Amino acid sequence: MKTLSRIYVALILVFLYAPVAVMILFSFNSGGSVWVFEGFSLDWYKGLATNTSMLTALQHTLIIAVLSALISTVMGTAASVGILALRKKISRSAVMSVTNIPMMNADIVTGISLMLLFVFVGNLFGLNESLGFFTFLAAHITFNLPYVILSVLPRLRATDMSLHEAALDLGCTPVSAFFKVILPSISTSIFTGAIMAFTLSLDDFVISYFTCGHYQTLPIVIYNMTKKTVAPDVYALSTLIFLCVFVLLILYNTLQSKSDSRRGFNV
Amino acid sequence: MNKKSFGSRIVAAPYIVWAAIFIVVPLVIMVYFALTDSNGAFTLANFAQIGKFKKAFGLSVLYAVIATIITLLLAYPMAYYMTKLKISSQRMIMMLIMLPMWMNFLIRTYSWITILANTGLINKFLSLFGIGPLQLINTPGAVILGMVYDFIPYMILPIYTAMSKIDNSLLEAASDLGSNSLSRIRRVIMPLSLPGVISGITMVFVPSVSTFYISQKLGGNKTLLIGDAIEYLFNTGPQYYNIASTLSLILMVLILISTLIMNKFGDDEEVVI
Numbered sequence: 327m328k329t330l331s332r333i334y335v336a337l338i339l340v341f342l343y344a345p346v347a348v349m350i351l352f353s354f355n356s357g358g359s360v361w362v363f364e365g366f367s368l369d370w371y372k373g374l375a376t377n378t379s380m381l382t383a384l385q386h387t388l389i390i391a392v393l394s395a396l397i398s399t400v401m402g403t404a405a406s407v408g409i410l411a412l413r414k415k416i417s418r419s420a421v422m423s424v425t426n427i428p429m430m431n432a433d434i435v436t437g438i439s440l441m442l443l444f445v446f447v448g449n450l451f452g453l454n455e456s457l458g459f460f461t462f463l464a465a466h467i468t469f470n471l472p473y474v475i476l477s478v479l480p481r482l483r484a485t486d487m488s489l490h491e492a493a494l495d496l497g498c499t500p501v502s503a504f505f506k507v508i509l510p511s512i513s514t515s516i517f518t519g520a521i522m523a524f525t526l527s528l529d530d531f532v533i534s535y536f537t538c539g540h541y542q543t544l545p546i547v548i549y550n551m552t553k554k555t556v557a558p559d560v561y562a563l564s565t566l567i568f569l570c571v572f573v574l575l576i577l578y579n580t581l582q583s584k585s586d587s588r589r590g591f592n593v
Numbered sequence: 594m595n596k597k598s599f600g601s602r603i604v605a606a607p608y609i610v611w612a613a614i615f616i617v618v619p620l621v622i623m624v625y626f627a628l629t630d631s632n633g634a635f636t637l638a639n640f641a642q643i644g645k646f647k648k649a650f651g652l653s654v655l656y657a658v659i660a661t662i663i664t665l666l667l668a669y670p671m672a673y674y675m676t677k678l679k680i681s682s683q684r685m686i687m688m689l690i691m692l693p694m695w696m697n698f699l700i701r702t703y704s705w706i707t708i709l710a711n712t713g714l715i716n717k718f719l720s721l722f723g724i725g726p727l728q729l730i731n732t733p734g735a736v737i738l739g740m741v742y743d744f745i746p747y748m749i750l751p752i753y754t755a756m757s758k759i760d761n762s763l764l765e766a767a768s769d770l771g772s773n774s775l776s777r778i779r780r781v782i783m784p785l786s787l788p789g790v791i792s793g794i795t796m797v798f799v800p801s802v803s804t805f806y807i808s809q810k811l812g813g814n815k816t817l818l819i820g821d822a823i824e825y826l827f828n829t830g831p832q833y834y835n836i837a838s839t840l841s842l843i844l845m846v847l848i849l850i851s852t853l854i855m856n857k858f859g860d861d862e863e864v865v866i
Contacts, residue, residue, distance in 0.1 A: 345704035408605020432803030439619035
């Protein structure tokens with residue numbers, strides 16, 4: 327039974343990694359096809375370094391991911407504090423229902439509704455080109471926010487109120503009590519929310535596709551490339567991204583397990 | 594200021610304004626487009642046209658349901674077996690499952706072409722034995738495979754989370770009271786992992802029913818899904834925004850209804866995500 331279950335887990339992992347392995351293998355192809363492996367070479371990786379449209383797209387992707395993660399983390403953390411302070415239960419649940427919409431809705435619907443808003447407003451002001459950097463950024467902030475709030479809010483709710491009261495009794499103003507006492511105790515979940523926002527933004531295709539205009543990020547460039555016959559350079563690029571995510575994830579996991587053990591110690 | 598809060602509710606104001614502008618207003622505008630013609634006059638004609646898209650809606654729902662069922666059947670034992678492993682191996686497998694999820698899904702989908710094509714890896718392997726080539730790509734099966742592949746992590750993770758929360762003493766109590774391992778699974782693990790199953794089902798069904806990339810690449814434009822129709826109409830030009838908005842609206846209502854039905858099954862707060 328035990329071996330059978332191990333084989334099953336292994337098979338599912340093989341299924342998950344088969345396309346990844348194919349991608350990595352063909353990124354080293356010396357030929358120009360993703361069907362026939364002709365020999366080992368690093369040509370496609372070298373080609374990437376001089377591919378300006380891809381490098382610009384990479385730069386755009388990182389700018390949007392950093393900015394949208396930063397803005398949504400600050401706004402989302404503030405929102406979590408404010409939502410807890412809402413007096414009426416009905417207004418709290420109204421805000422939370424609206425927050426859930428982008429998470430529950432299909433990406434294509436979120437993307438299209440945002441595009442319609444931007445086009446609609448653009449038409450009102452008589453703009454020719456209503457989509458671009460700012461609409462793209464706004465869209466990413468919008469779909470990041472719920473993830474930040476759902477990461478921070480539960481932690482904030484579980485934070486011991488007496489800490490805050492003690493700080494106030496010892497002469498802190500409410501604002502400095504928040505920054506000195508509450509913020510440090512919820513920093514892990516803020517960090518988790520920020521990382522989640524960053525990776526979601528990095529990887530998003532569907533919502534970006536409808537809101538980007540001419541401001542192209544990597545997923546959009548990759549989409550346009552896969553419309554034609556794909557050359558192994560897309561695979562080389564994805565292999566590099568895969569490696570970056572791999573390193574980030576290992577880093578994050580070590581941090582997480584460290585903070586887990588620290589928390590365990592405190593209790 | 595509320596006594597039970599860490600700050601003033603004023604700090605939520607920027608978010609509430611943001612959510613109103615970028616979540617609520619866009620949906621209102623979508624409804625407006627769905628109910629008007631290209632001149633902005635009120636009409637229900639868009640809804641009269643949706644008969645043309647009956648097949649696309651039907652196929653989307655059918656494929657998404659099949660993909661969700663297959664995903665559940667594959668993911669449930671996976672999650673169960675994972676909880677039986679050492680904690681350190683559980684952590685590692687979790688990471689391995691999440692890793693492809695954070696890779697570009699366009700590429701992950703595209704790589705399947707290399708595997709499934711008529712000159713692809715599977716057919717090359719089969720031809721060694723004189724079989725084939727089999728038509729694997731550009732079939733409904735390939736589209737469903739793509740859905741299962743792309744979204745299976747969203748099924749494994751919530752089920753695994755729900756299962757790993759189950760208190761071991763419950764299982765011991767069940768054994769003490771005479772349950773064998775099969776009835777332990779049926780009477781303890783299954784009911785307690787239900788919230789995970791429910792959120793897994795919604796998290797796989799929603800992206801499957803609304804996809805357009807998977808069907809374009811693996812279905813070879815032979816299988817027109819509702820996502821394809823919406824994407825095509827929006828890219829064709831502003832004169833099609835109205836009918837495309839109508840389709841999006843119907844898709845949204847469809848998703849809303851299926852989520853509500855799923856939540857009824859679970860009736861648990863955790864399901865909301």
